[in-house]
Amino acid sequence: DPRPAQATPPVTYAKRFIAVSSGKGGVGKSTVTTNLAVAMAKIGRKVGVLDADVYGFSIPRMLGVSGQPTMIDDNIVPLRTGDNIQVVSIGFFIKEDEPVVWRGPLLHKAINQFIHDVMWDDLDYLFLDLPPGTGDVSLTIAQAIPAAEMLVVTTPQTTATNVAGRVAKMAEKTNLKVLGVIENMSYFEANGVREYIFGKDGGKKLADKLGVTFYGEIPLMTSMREGADIGQPVATDGTPEQVELFEK
Amino acid sequence: DPRPAQATPPVTYAKRFIAVSSGKGGVGKSTVTTNLAVAMAKIGRKVGVLDADVYGFSIPRMLGVSGQPTMIDDNIVPLRTGDNIQVVSIGFFIKEDEPVVWRGPLLHKAINQFIHDVMWDDLDYLFLDLPPGTGDVSLTIAQAIPAAEMLVVTTPQTTATNVAGRVAKMAEKTNLKVLGVIENMSYFEANGVREYIFGKDGGKKLADKLGVTFYGEIPLMTSMREGADIGQPVATDGTPEQVELFEK
Numbered sequence A, B: 001d002p003r004p005a006q007a008t009p010p011v012t013y014a015k016r017f018i019a020v021s022s023g024k025g026g027v028g029k030s031t032v033t034t035n036l037a038v039a040m041a042k043i044g045r046k047v048g049v050l051d052a053d054v055y056g057f058s059i060p061r062m063l064g065v066s067g068q069p070t071m072i073d074d075n076i077v078p079l080r081t082g083d084n085i086q087v088v089s090i091g092f093f094i095k096e097d098e099p100v101v102w103r104g105p106l107l108h109k110a111i112n113q114f115i116h117d118v119m120w121d122d123l124d125y126l127f128l129d130l131p132p133g134t135g136d137v138s139l140t141i142a143q144a145i146p147a148a149e150m151l152v153v154t155t156p157q158t159t160a161t162n163v164a165g166r167v168a169k170m171a172e173k174t175n176l177k178v179l180g181v182i183e184n185m186s187y188f189e190a191n192g193v194r195e196y197i198f199g200k201d202g203g204k205k206l207a208d209k210l211g212v213t214f215y216g217e218i219p220l221m222t223s224m225r226e227g228a229d230i231g232q233p234v235a236t237d238g239t240p241e242q243v244e245l246f247e248k
């Protein structure tokens, strides 16, 4: 069992902890995390986002928050977005073009600080944006928050679903419950014709293979990338059908 | 200087070492690596590919090679593709749906074995497919092969180029020369209209910022994903314009 005996206090500052993961990077994991967080905040839930993707953090930019968080007695006070989402990211502590060249043990310490030393305010949901793959950080999170549930983001092609399968196996090893699978970049629609650039049905097949819920398909939309670039996820001002995609 | 004194023999089994990297995953780094390797092999170069992306290896599938490599006195004999490309990947030693949950030090050892204990046969080019980001593996490679040159793959959007900028900064820290930038997924063309789903000109801007060559744009093409899924990169049987894109 890779999990050491629980030396630290159990983590209880949110009703639910949703660890958003993906086997590979670039499948839209952070985009899905930020849109889900905004969609939940819009229906009145108290939401936090912990950006644990230390090598490729992009949550601050996607949620449009920046600056140095206040510290009270070595505890981090999260920043807040316009929708009152509480956010903590490694990006608040280093510059975006600064390489994070950390070896495992340093990383472990930073992540543990993010898990145990943040003054979150009474959350319904804490979304944890995990790094892609199955390295140190995901293990550390799984060990620290046994109650976390994993949401797997994938794109339709076989290579992505294979790698996502590895993530699900890891969840098994660390006893994290897999909530379900969301498929992103499912197709691109031009003039009413859908082009399945990255293939078709990979997400659905993965959900079936894992025996978990399939939360549906999110198409490739230029507006989603634009929203991520300006710090306003489409769920913020998106058309009802885009918000509906996220509230599922 | 993060690089320890050269304790091991210098690495000289190839005329050029091209480390293909990207700040983020999912930008098409492995797709570019495999297509470049095939394009070079087609014009008669002796080519090897080392899949150092231990968390998200996909080279074996994309080049259509599988199986257990032969070992001679603890040295690995590479597998070969139909184009006579020599290939070594972590994927030959573990199953594709097995999570690679390695902490830094174990990883370091495996990568060093790939660098020093493989019987490569007289290479013109060794392409190293690095993991995305700037973690342990990229450092280990930079330390072991100081002569390696880095090719940065990015997609057009700002978040990807920001992260790619981090990789370039890391190259500076480890004294790897940055050859240039290739932009992938630049646009999708339907009915003669180009849709810039992921934005425009990010690659060119990054190359200018780093003062390196911009090797051009590769469009989103369903045929590229299909080729990667069946182990036949488009450069193998691609139309002249696709091969031309890669031979640049």
Ligand SMILES: Nc1ncnc2c1ncn2[C@@H]1O[C@H](COP(=O)(O)OP(=O)(O)O)[C@@H](O)[C@H]1O
Binding pocket: A022, A024, A025, A026, A027, A028, A029, A030, A031, A032, A056, A058, A184, A185, A218, A219, A220, A221, A222, A224, A225, A226, A228, A229, B024, B025, B026, B157, B159, B160, B197, B198
């Ligand atoms: N459905 C989508 N349509 C268009 N662009 C998308 C979509 N999902 C993600 N993107 C873009 O793709 C890039 C990668 O997404 P990101 O969320 O950073 O992936 P990950 O967190 O998996 O690395 C971002 O630039 C984002 O804006």
Ligand SMILES: Nc1ncnc2c1ncn2[C@@H]1O[C@H](COP(=O)(O)OP(=O)(O)O)[C@@H](O)[C@H]1O
Binding pocket: A024, A025, A026, A157, A159, A160, A197, A198, B022, B024, B025, B026, B027, B028, B029, B030, B031, B032, B056, B058, B184, B185, B218, B219, B220, B221, B222, B224, B225, B226, B228, B229
């Ligand atoms: N230009 C392209 N057009 C269409 N699909 C692409 C293109 N480049 C990459 N892909 C697909 O995108 C996915 C991610 O590419 P991959 O090379 O695995 O990225 P990385 O190595 O950066 O993680 C693969 O399924 C691949 O087939």
